[in-house]
Amino acid sequence: MRTDAAELLLAHMRARSHVAPKRLEAPGPNADALNLMFSAAAQAPDHGRIRPWRFIVIPQEKREALGQAFVQALQARDAKASQAELNTAYDKAFRAPCLVLAVLSHVPSEPQVPTHERLVSLGCAIQNMLLMAQTLAIGSGITSGQSMNASSIRELFKLHIDEECVCYLAFGHVTAYKPQRTRSEPAAFVSVLD
Numbered sequence: 169m170r171t172d173a174a175e176l177l178l179a180h181m182r183a184r185s186h187v188a189p190k191r192l193e194a195p196g197p198n199a200d201a202l203n204l205m206f207s208a209a210a211q212a213p214d215h216g217r218i219r220p221w222r223f224i225v226i227p228q229e230k231r232e233a234l235g236q237a238f239v240q241a242l243q244a245r246d247a248k249a250s251q252a253e254l255n256t257a258y259d260k261a262f263r264a265p266c267l268v269l270a271v272l273s274h275v276p277s278e279p280q281v282p283t284h285e286r287l288v289s290l291g292c293a294i295q296n297m298l299l300m301a302q303t304l305a306i307g308s309g310i311t312s313g314q315s316m317n318a319s320s321i322r323e324l325f326k327l328h329i330d331e332e333c334v335c336y337l338a339f340g341h342v343t344a345y346k347p348q349r350t351r352s353e354p355a356a357f358v359s360v361l362d
């Protein structure tokens with residue numbers, strides 16, 4: 169049974185695609201839009217009701233510190249990194265008008281919830297955020313990389329020892345979307361137990 173609401177939801181899902189942070193322009197989401205996106209995250213399924221994740225918004229005045237942390241992370245893993253590579257690492261902190269860090273928690277819980285279930289919950293929360301952004305005509309992208317859990321990054325974000333940085337979410341205005349990529353048909357990934 170197809171409803172208008174279902175068609176609309178699928179249309180928003182189809183319209184979303186990854187946008188590289190350097191192509192996300194100002195204006196970013198305002199406070200109300202950001203609040204809607206985080207409210208969407210809160211609707212994620214969460215086995216044990218432990219909410220094993222949180223998000224940290226990185227305001228413009230902290231981008232400089234993030235850039236320095238990216239540089240330190242690169243120097244720590246590659247003492248021979250060139251000045252050009254260090255500059256690129258630094259510049260990444262200034263891309264996209266809105267940048268949010270997604271953090272996974274491994275803090276022991278009662279009931280016990282294994283890591284893969286915690287990660288599924290975070291993934292659902294992230295997708296909820298991306299879809300809310302899309303519905304608000306806000307572009308989004310996810311980035312990660314080798315510096316995700318470098319000590320300079322963990323110190324900057326004051327992470328608990330049982331927490332892990334998973335990825336950055338970038339949001340902003342998109343002037344030109346790339347052509348939509350072809351998605352799998354359900355038959356490619358669904359079977360029936362026989």
Ligand SMILES: Cc1cc2nc3c(=O)[nH]c(=O)nc-3n(C[C@H](O)[C@H](O)[C@H](O)COP(=O)(O)O)c2cc1C
Nearest residue numbers: 184185186187188309310311312313334335336349
């Ligand atoms: C956990 C995670 C980390 C990602 N990290 C990166 C990244 O570092 N660089 C990048 O270009 N895309 C990254 N992506 C985005 C994927 O490349 C993108 O989702 C994929 O190409 C599929 O495209 P779509 O989102 O438009 O469907 C990441 C996605 C996820 C889920």
